[in-house]
Amino acid sequence: xxxxxxxxxxxxxxxxxxxxxxxxxxxxxxxxxxxxxxxxxxxxxxxxxxxxxxxxxxxxxxxxxxxxxxxxxxxxxxxxxxxxxxxxxxxxxxxxxxxxxxxxxxxxxxxxxxxxxxxxxxxxxxxxxxxxxxxxxxxxxxxxxxxxxxxxxxxxxxxxxxxxxxxxxxxxxxxxxxxxxxxxxxxxxxxxxxxxxxxxxxxxxxxxxxxxxxxxxxxxxxxxxxxxxxxxxxxxxxxxxxxxxxxxxxxxxxxxxxxxxxxxxxxxxx
Amino acid sequence: xxxxxxxxxxxxxxxxxxxxxxxxxxxxxxxxxxxxxxxxxxxxxxxxxxxxxxxxxxxxxxxxxxxxxxxxxxxxxxxxxxxxxxxxxxxxxxxxxxxxxxxxxxxxxxxxxxxxxxxxxxxxxxxxxxxxxxxxxxxxxxxxxxxxxxxxxxxxxxxxxxxxxxxxxxxxxxxxxxxxxxxxxxxxxxxxxxxxxxxxxxxxxxxxxxxxxxxxxxxxxxxxxxxxxxxxxxxxxxxxxxxxxxxx
Numbered sequence: 001x002x003x004x005x006x007x008x009x010x011x012x013x014x015x016x017x018x019x020x021x022x023x024x025x026x027x028x029x030x031x032x033x034x035x036x037x038x039x040x041x042x043x044x045x046x047x048x049x050x051x052x053x054x055x056x057x058x059x060x061x062x063x064x065x066x067x068x069x070x071x072x073x074x075x076x077x078x079x080x081x082x083x084x085x086x087x088x089x090x091x092x093x094x095x096x097x098x099x100x101x102x103x104x105x106x107x108x109x110x111x112x113x114x115x116x117x118x119x120x121x122x123x124x125x126x127x128x129x130x131x132x133x134x135x136x137x138x139x140x141x142x143x144x145x146x147x148x149x150x151x152x153x154x155x156x157x158x159x160x161x162x163x164x165x166x167x168x169x170x171x172x173x174x175x176x177x178x179x180x181x182x183x184x185x186x187x188x189x190x191x192x193x194x195x196x197x198x199x200x201x202x203x204x205x206x207x208x209x210x211x212x213x214x215x216x217x218x219x220x221x222x223x224x225x226x227x228x229x230x231x232x233x234x235x236x237x238x239x240x241x242x243x244x245x246x247x248x249x250x251x252x253x254x255x256x257x258x259x260x261x262x263x264x265x266x267x268x269x270x
Numbered sequence: 271x272x273x274x275x276x277x278x279x280x281x282x283x284x285x286x287x288x289x290x291x292x293x294x295x296x297x298x299x300x301x302x303x304x305x306x307x308x309x310x311x312x313x314x315x316x317x318x319x320x321x322x323x324x325x326x327x328x329x330x331x332x333x334x335x336x337x338x339x340x341x342x343x344x345x346x347x348x349x350x351x352x353x354x355x356x357x358x359x360x361x362x363x364x365x366x367x368x369x370x371x372x373x374x375x376x377x378x379x380x381x382x383x384x385x386x387x388x389x390x391x392x393x394x395x396x397x398x399x400x401x402x403x404x405x406x407x408x409x410x411x412x413x414x415x416x417x418x419x420x421x422x423x424x425x426x427x428x429x430x431x432x433x434x435x436x437x438x439x440x441x442x443x444x445x446x447x448x449x450x451x452x453x454x455x456x457x458x459x460x461x462x463x464x465x466x467x468x469x470x471x472x473x474x475x476x477x478x479x480x481x482x483x484x485x486x487x488x489x490x491x492x493x494x495x496x497x498x499x500x501x502x503x504x505x506x507x508x509x510x511x512x513x514x515x516x517x518x
Contacts, residue, residue: 011428018335018355108492112472122424125475126335126360134429138468146495146503205488209496217451219400235488 012128014120023124030117033243034110037250041097044253048091050260051253052076053186057173058266060186061165062253063193066158069095076168100158100249103151108205109242111137111145149206159198166190172268183270186255193252196245203234203241271295273350275303277315278357281366288312289353294345300356301329301340304368316367324481327416331368332357337418337479359421372417378436381464385447386455403451410446410490412482415439419476419486425469435466438476438486445490448497458501467494 017023044051044064051062052075061068061076070092071077082092104110115121122129137145169187171179201207212218212228219225234241258264271294279288290307301319308315320326322341329340334348334355348354362370391398419438425431436444444465448457461467476486484490500507 011430012360018332018357020334020349020352108472112474112487115471116473121471122428122473122475125422125424125473125478126332126337126427129424129428132429134425134431134469136425136466136469136471138466142471143468143503146499149496149499149504205492206496206499209493209500213493214497214500216449216453217400217403219403225402238488 011132014128014130015123016128017124017126019124019126023127027117027120027123030113033246034114034117037246040250041101041253044257045091045093045097046089048089048093050257051093053256053259053266055259055262056184056266056268057180058184058186058259059168059171059173060184060190060256060259060266061168062256063162063165063190063197063249064093064097064253066096066165067161068092099151099154103148103155103201104242104246106145106148106151107242108148109238113239148204149210152201152204152206152210155201155204159194159201162190162194162197166194181270182268185267185269186259188269189252189255193245193248196241196248199234200238200241200245202231203236203238204231205235205238207231208235271350273303273345274353275307276353276355277304277307277368278355279312279315279367281364285364287355294350296346298345299341300331300333300338300343300345300348300354303345304340304356316365316369318369325414327414327481330359330416330418330421332359332421337421339416339418339481342481359417361421361423361427362417374432375415375417375420375437375439378440379443382436382440382444382447383455383457383460385450385453387452388454397452399451406489407446407449409484410442412484413439413442414482416481418479418481422475422479423470424473424475425466425471431466431469435469438470438491440465441467441470441494442484442486442490445494448494458497461494462498462502467491467498470495 041064051065052068052071053060054074059076068075068077069079070082072081082090116124120130121134135142137143166187169190170181170183172182172184174180208228208231211231212221212224215221215224218228255264259266273292273294275290275292276287277290278285280286290311292303292306294303301322304315304317317329319329319341321328324339324342327339330337331340332338333340333343337359340356356368358364358368358370362372362374365371387397390396417439420426423437425435426437444457444461447453447455470491472487472492474487477484477488480486
């Protein structure tokens, strides 16, 4: 387009617009919602305790710490206790959260949302913005957003792990130390967490592309066509799944934490 | 019912808002109001229009700051307790009043590689394809080229990247060609290097303003971005391509 000759109106200043509606409300809600989650999850990761509830024979593990790489006694740690050479402040959540965090950070929905809410790029549609220089996702650092599909691969593994946690949460130790099948309120919380995260992950734009979107002809590939249709179906509500799963994964950690701290008692349903 | 319409008037940089007091009736659209102002108060008011049915894409403007077709915006849906602003599109050079020069779009379109079908499937020179395969690009064929998506895109509107970015309309156009089951042309390198698909930061503003409700971002731009990732940023896909080259 190098031969383009245009004389354009002056760009508007930050927040300048003729819009009369509350255009600032949506980015504000996103800013508060994402900001609250980032603050809570960072705190929950650093605190390094009360992420597992084994009381009343339950087996509830916070999704922020799953899989538990290192843990204390009576905790389902994969590699046993935390090595002594690790600093005291080092929490096992640090080994986990970068993967789902990276998946959300590079997610196509969240990108659009936080570019508006946090970077004012733009603040909202047809609203003047802060900076005059713009490189978009065409060069560093944001060109790295193209790594999204690799975070997707990791997120799919996490769905399996969290589904296993939800399954483990259906088994309770009785007074004799035998495992019996049951359902507690925490079981439902952990199961809903997998469902919401699954709805979000399986509706991913990259997954939609990988299962069939990259092909122009799908009619002769029945499984890929069905997969593409299923992912597309979830993808249409990707924003809804993104927010539901974000809220619920935070609530799941909060629920397990409250039970582990003895603030809440888990309600055994079956 | 009386209402005030604040219209951007002028040319050559000598522009200002002018207020017009108009009696509006139930069922009127903004284009009706503009015509009424032309007929009764300002015969020199310039505006572009044609079909008055939301199908020609000529009467694009910004109504209360939102890019819309004037002929599809009902006056009854606007807050008439305060002046209704009508402005020309901001992403294109201003000519006069509500008219802008959108010819840049046609120059962009000429540079996109055209449809290049495979060899005909039948001796009579015709092709066979499944309806389900062609449904995806058919969504993009609904575009009426109103250029509201170009107008609202901040890459063009605020950052004036007209030399480096083709805008949502032509990403949709490229997607319609690129995803067509008969097409054999490869536009992925152009998308990255010349058309600037990487400039899109997925604000979805284009999708929100599209009067034809084309899911521009999710169905056209993001799939094209993913095709660019396949070709340029994903080493695993490139590795697999060594063993199984992509068929067009």
